[in-house]
Amino acid sequence: MNTFDPRKIDRPHKSLLKYYFFTALLTGPGVFFVFWPLFFKYETLKYRFEDDGMWMSWGILFRHEINLTYRRIQDIHLTRNIIQRWLGLATVSIQTASGSSTPEMSVEGILEAEQLRDYLYSKMRGARGLDDESQKHEEEPDEALKLLREIRDLLRQKAGR
Secondary structure: OOOOOHHHOOOOOOHHHHHHHHHHHOOHHHHHHHHHHHHHHHHHOEEEEOOOEEEEEEOOOOOEEEEEEHHHEEEEEEEOOHHHHHHOOOEEEEEEOOOOOOOOEEEEOOOOHHHHHHHHHHHHHHHOOOOHHHHHHHHOOOHHHHHHHHHHHHHHHHHHO
16 A cells, blocks of 8 residues: 655656746747746755654755744645646645735645645644544543533523422
8 A cells, every 4th residue: 555655755756847848938938037947946946744844945046945834834725737737746835824825835846736735734633733632632521611511400400490
């Protein structure tokens, strides 16, 4: 059985370079100005997925690094245009509560985009305390809840007399 492990992902798939080339071709005469920055982005793009968060970096002249903990993730979007579908690629956009309308991080060049999205959702929920351990803890009522239930039952008994 082949299970998805994002820790093995550290670079985008080579199909991303093809996608960048086709995107640059669509600009017409601007192909030379558009392709080179995309080429350098592809060559320097790196990912790292860890237990508590993820990291992404790219750039030569202007180095960009993003560290994002799973706890900060608010929403995850998976998008594919026609060229990405043809190449088997997708973009996983990760949004936080930063107040910006653009995604905090966009993971490109991953063939297993659905599995990555599902992995991120499970980590996001686990970071927020919705894993099995916390659900088991929530099923046990606390002292205040027990007291409120006793008061409710006493009031029902007095009202029924």
